Amino acid sequence: MATKKERELIVAKYGGRCAYCGCELVKGWHVDEVKPIRCKKKWDPIKRKWIHDGTCRYPKRLHIDNQNPSCASCNINKHAMSLEDFRKLIGGFLTSLNRDSTQYRIAKRYGLVVENEKPVLFYFETVEL
Ligand SMILES: [Zn+2]
Incomplete structure (x- = not known):
């Protein structure tokens, strides 16, 4: 868990x-570990669900550089994915929308949606540091 000072550095x-995605962050924004930390979970037989035990497989990744x-x-969508797996997930959204969403296909036919097939670039890849 990042401290308040670390969160200030991260959001900046x-x-x-x-x-x-490049949207402006609002209250409640998240700190994402680019390379996932892989939280360890254990089965709670009373609550009958998996719970985080407060440890992770890669604790060194809990660093501002990551x-x-x-x-x-x-x-939430990236969850514990690598950057490239997250890119593949986003890149597959047009395929799944065309396959699974009647509303999407109709909106496309009426010109309300225009597809723009292009490589998925993350905001941080488009800005100068
Ligand atoms: Zn976003």
């Missing part, structure tokens, strides 16, 4: 924007 990395400011949506 990209001028208060999400490192991934931490990015993230909106909740990007952080």
